Amino acid sequence: MTGRYRLVIPDPPLVVDGLELRRWAIDDRDDLVEAWADPEVRRWTAVPDDADSDAAARWIAGEQRRREAGLALDLVGVAVNDGRVLGEVGLSTFDLKRGAARIGWWVAASERGRGVATSMVGVLTAWAHAGPLALRAVVAEVDSANPASVAVARAAGFGLLSSGPEGPMATDAAPRRLVFASVRDDSEPVTGMRDPVIRASEDRTSEDRPDA
Secondary structure, three states, rough: OOOOOOOOOOOOEEEEEEEEEEOHHHHHHHHHHHHHHHHHHHOOOOOOOOOOHOOOOOOOOHHHHHHHHOOOOEEEHHHHOOOOOOEEEEEEEEOOOOOEEEEEEEOOOHHHHOOOHHHHHHHHHHHHHHOOOOOOOOOEEEEOOHHHHHHHHOOOOEEEHHHOOOOOOOOHHHEEEEEEEEEEEOOOOOOOOOOOOOOOOOOOOOOOOOOO
């Protein structure tokens, strides 16, 4: 299969549990800078080296280009009642042959422990299966040393596919990657997907890399 997915912003917007997923806006850049500076976000997600306000503005400005190029769909989660930024969730690394994509997320430090990530992941995954993308599988790759994200994947209905490639046991310095997947109800069981999503090119700039 050739070509690429046509990525669109969910319309109507995805709303669940008091949060809405929408496009990033330039007014969100201070919240993005704050998230990029968070040690937990930096530990588990890709953050640009120059994670300042200008970098955040460039990353936000690049959202449409990444989406139109079929690279990533990046959405910010905001509170319905007051519009505050709660976190981010996104799809990337699309695999047309397998009908799969990778999902990633982060939650603002002040919003953790309230089910924000589970809500964001759950509603975007359901849309990815049933909406215009009609993805067969949505894959979450999580470090075994990150129990909060492991819990999110399980709570959002993802099943464990593998615990990373065969080899030496994981250590604190090199934790094992856990591969979870949500599979569309009308799809065949997922098999042979130890490396379910082909990783994106490593030469993408920091503005291109989804930080979800």
